[in-house]
Amino acid sequence: MGLKIDKVSKTYGDKKVVDSISINMEKPGVYGLLGANGAGKTTTMRMILNIIQKDEGEITWNGKKVCKENVRFGYLPEERGIYGKAKLYDQLMYFATLKGMKKEDAKEATISWCKRLGLEEYLYKPAEQLSKGNQQKVQLMIAIIHKPELLILDEPFSGLDPVNTKIIKEIIMDLIKQGTYIILSSHQMAVVEEYCQDIVMLKQGKTVLQGNLNEIKRAYGRNNLLIETYENIESYIPNNMKIIDKKANGYELKIENEEDAQKLLQSLVQNKIGIQKFELKEPSLQEIFIDKVGE
Amino acid sequence: MKDMLTVLKYTIKENISKKSFIITTAILVLLIVIICNIPNIINLFEDDEAVPENAKFIVLDDEDLMAENLNALVEAGKLINWDLETEKQSIEDAIERVKQGEVEGIVEILKNEETGMIKLRYTSNGSMFTDDNSVVTQFISMIKGMQINNALIQANVSIEQISAINSEIEFETKHLDDENDNFGIAMAASFILFFAVYFYGNSVAVSVSSEKTSRVMETLVTSTTPRNIIIGKTIAMGLIGLGQMLLLILTAVVSYKLFIPADLDFISSIIGSINLSVSSVLICIVYFVLGYTVYAFLNAVTGATVSKVEDLQSAQTPIALIALVSFYLAYFTSTMPDSSASKFASMFPFSSAFSMPGRILAGGATSLEITASIAILLLTAVLLTIISIKAYSGAVLHYGKRLNIKELFKLSKEQ
Numbered sequence: 185m186g187l188k189i190d191k192v193s194k195t196y197g198d199k200k201v202v203d204s205i206s207i208n209m210e211k212p213g214v215y216g217l218l219g220a221n222g223a224g225k226t227t228t229m230r231m232i233l234n235i236i237q238k239d240e241g242e243i244t245w246n247g248k249k250v251c252k253e254n255v256r257f258g259y260l261p262e263e264r265g266i267y268g269k270a271k272l273y274d275q276l277m278y279f280a281t282l283k284g285m286k287k288e289d290a291k292e293a294t295i296s297w298c299k300r301l302g303l304e305e306y307l308y309k310p311a312e313q314l315s316k317g318n319q320q321k322v323q324l325m326i327a328i329i330h331k332p333e334l335l336i337l338d339e340p341f342s343g344l345d346p347v348n349t350k351i352i353k354e355i356i357m358d359l360i361k362q363g364t365y366i367i368l369s370s371h372q373m374a375v376v377e378e379y380c381q382d383i384v385m386l387k388q389g390k391t392v393l394q395g396n397l398n399e400i401k402r403a404y405g406r407n408n409l410l411i412e413t414y415e416n417i418e419s420y421i422p423n424n425m426k427i428i429d430k431k432a433n434g435y436e437l438k439i440e441n442e443e444d445a446q447k448l449l450q451s452l453v454q455n456k457i458g459i460q461k462f463e464l465k466e467p468s469l470q471e472i473f474i475d476k477v478g479e
Numbered sequence: 480m481k482d483m484l485t486v487l488k489y490t491i492k493e494n495i496s497k498k499s500f501i502i503t504t505a506i507l508v509l510l511i512v513i514i515c516n517i518p519n520i521i522n523l524f525e526d527d528e529a530v531p532e533n534a535k536f537i538v539l540d541d542e543d544l545m546a547e548n549l550n551a552l553v554e555a556g557k558l559i560n561w562d563l564e565t566e567k568q569s570i571e572d573a574i575e576r577v578k579q580g581e582v583e584g585i586v587e588i589l590k591n592e593e594t595g596m597i598k599l600r601y602t603s604n605g606s607m608f609t610d611d612n613s614v615v616t617q618f619i620s621m622i623k624g625m626q627i628n629n630a631l632i633q634a635n636v637s638i639e640q641i642s643a644i645n646s647e648i649e650f651e652t653k654h655l656d657d658e659n660d661n662f663g664i665a666m667a668a669s670f671i672l673f674f675a676v677y678f679y680g681n682s683v684a685v686s687v688s689s690e691k692t693s694r695v696m697e698t699l700v701t702s703t704t705p706r707n708i709i710i711g712k713t714i715a716m717g718l719i720g721l722g723q724m725l726l727l728i729l730t731a732v733v734s735y736k737l738f739i740p741a742d743l744d745f746i747s748s749i750i751g752s753i754n755l756s757v758s759s760v761l762i763c764i765v766y767f768v769l770g771y772t773v774y775a776f777l778n779a780v781t782g783a784t785v786s787k788v789e790d791l792q793s794a795q796t797p798i799a800l801i802a803l804v805s806f807y808l809a810y811f812t813s814t815m816p817d818s819s820a821s822k823f824a825s826m827f828p829f830s831s832a833f834s835m836p837g838r839i840l841a842g843g844a845t846s847l848e849i850t851a852s853i854a855i856l857l858l859t860a861v862l863l864t865i866i867s868i869k870a871y872s873g874a875v876l877h878y879g880k881r882l883n884i885k886e887l888f889k890l891s892k893e894q
Binding site: 326 | 486701
């Protein structure tokens with residue numbers, strides 16, 4: 185059940201932009217689609233929505249083709265676009281009706297979403313009068329106005345200020361609670377870590393890493409060592425440890441095994457070095473990303 | 480189908496509420512009303528030229544040159560509702576009365592000393608720009624008529640014969656060129672059809688490319704199918720075009736009835752020679768719809784191949800060339816409706832919409848020709864619609880370099 189993408193590929197000219205990607209989403213939640221620019225994320229999303237034809241593979245929703253008749257889906261494209269000259273109310277109603285809503289329901293949803301997002305005063309004004317952040321909110325409204333079961337968000341937070349980011353984060357959280365299947369792509373790894381149980385990482389169309397985010401991190405091992413101290417401890421650090429970050433209040437080190445860390449802790453204690461914090465950490469998604477995708 | 484209607488309704492609403500559309504329509508309506516009023520406007524300035532009715536004139540015949548004929552003149556004046564005052568008075572008094580507007584003018588009957596003949600002097604309120612010719616001509620003809628009658632009576636011609644001579648001779652004119660005048664209508668029809676088909680087709684391209692530029696397209700194609708979008712949009716633009724044209728034609732008809740004087744021979748002869756029947760009007764609408772379909776779908780695909788509105792014009796060049804060549808073919812062959820070039824123009828699907836309606840209105844097409852021409856055009860329209868939908872669906876999400884025909888064909892094949 186849910187969304188199943190099975191060995192899907194797409195070739196443009198002689199370039200395979202998506203190479204045998206598989207995603208299996210059996211329960212609601214957020215699936216992270218990661219990758220550098222040009223990795224094939226947007227193409228994958230468009231293939232899921234059936235607006236680009238796949239060359240190979242299978243994409244199904246509850247065993248059926250993904251189309252308007254079988255699943256209510258919403259899409260927030262990376263490139264924002266709304267009708268500049270049209271009134272906000274008119275275009276929200278237009279898209280809501282196209283997505284199959286009845287006129288009365290569409291009207292109610294339009295007004296209540298505008299209220300929630302603080303756009304009530306702009307309802308009968310041309311959309312081009314809205315700020316960029318507000319236009320982005322309108323675009324999200326268009327994507328979710330018909331309560332989609334499957335929602336695809338391409339970079340939902342790019343260009344948003346912290347206030348609007350918070351508002352949109354709350355909306356996404358609500359949608360998760362309501363049981364929406366969400367596929368999210370983002371360059372902001374912190375965002376992905378916050379939402380996604382599962383991720384797939386793409387590099388030039390190929391899957392380089394896939395699975396449950398916690399398991400991926402665990403598999404990477406706890407090879408980051410964080411030491412908070414106000415003293416210079418560089419002379420105690422053995423050669424097989426690498427300083428990856430040096431801050432005013434401490435160090436972040438890359439270690440090869442946990443035993444080395446214990447030895448370092450012992451020598452620091454013996455030499456009466458004041459330590460505020462000593463923590464063994466899993467790598468952040470950011471590091472994993474750079475490790476897997478970066479050259 | 481429901482989605483198509485939604486796209487259609489939205490497109491109509493969006494486009495007819497545009498300021499540019501409203502202003503253009505208003506200007507065109509105004510222009511038509513003004514054009515239809517040109518005869519009236521000309522009359523407004525030429526009012527003085529017309530023979531005034533119910534006018535009063537003073538006739539001064541101080542030397543009694545008219546003698547007993549003066550009363551006959553008064554009677555003749557009555558026939559055209561002129562009140563002629565013949566009482567003796569000084570010219571100064573008479574002029575004063577003209578100045579006060581009590582009388583239209585003064586006619587002095589004088590004697591040319593050299594020839595001994597009668598001479599008229601007309602005094603009125605006008606300036607050097609006032610044209611008194613018609614008044615003066617009227618007096619001359621009345622007086623001359625009386626002189627002739629007197630001469631005839633003196634020559635013992637009977638009253639019956641005199642009245643026979645005086646009776647008006649009816650006449651009518653017939654121009655041998657009249658049959659060829661119809662090509663004017665054919666030319667006008669081909670021009671109007673070309674303008675409508677090309678102009679409204681072009682607005683489809685602009686609308687599609689602006690949706691691509693503003694990136695609304697991505698949201699749109701996930702809300703409904705490209706097929707619904709292109710068909711809904713094209714029909715909507717066609718309906719707007721048809722509506723605007725009908726409004727303009729209605730304005731023209733109403734203005735013609737209201738403002739154009741019925742006796743204006745030039746216009747009524749043109750209108751009279753148009754083969755205007757319900758069926759010919761319907762056939763013209765059919766040609767507009769089909770011709771529009773052919774060009775609008777081509778334009779929609781062109782609009783979808785560009786990423787920026789700025790690129791649209793160069794992308795449209797091939798269509799513009801086809802349209803222009805077809806139009807000129809139709810336009811110039813309309814002067815020789817029986818030539819084979821004209822027959823070709825009314826069959827060729829890209830020019831038949833510009834050529835055939837004119838031929839039909841001018842009454843120069845057989846029903847077999849009309850049927851064949853419509854069939855060819857209909858087939859082309861259907862074929863182009865099917866191809867266009869595929870091409871549009873393929874091109875609609877392409878961004879970057881403008882698509883050439885080869886790439887477009889490849890993308891359509893994937894659909």
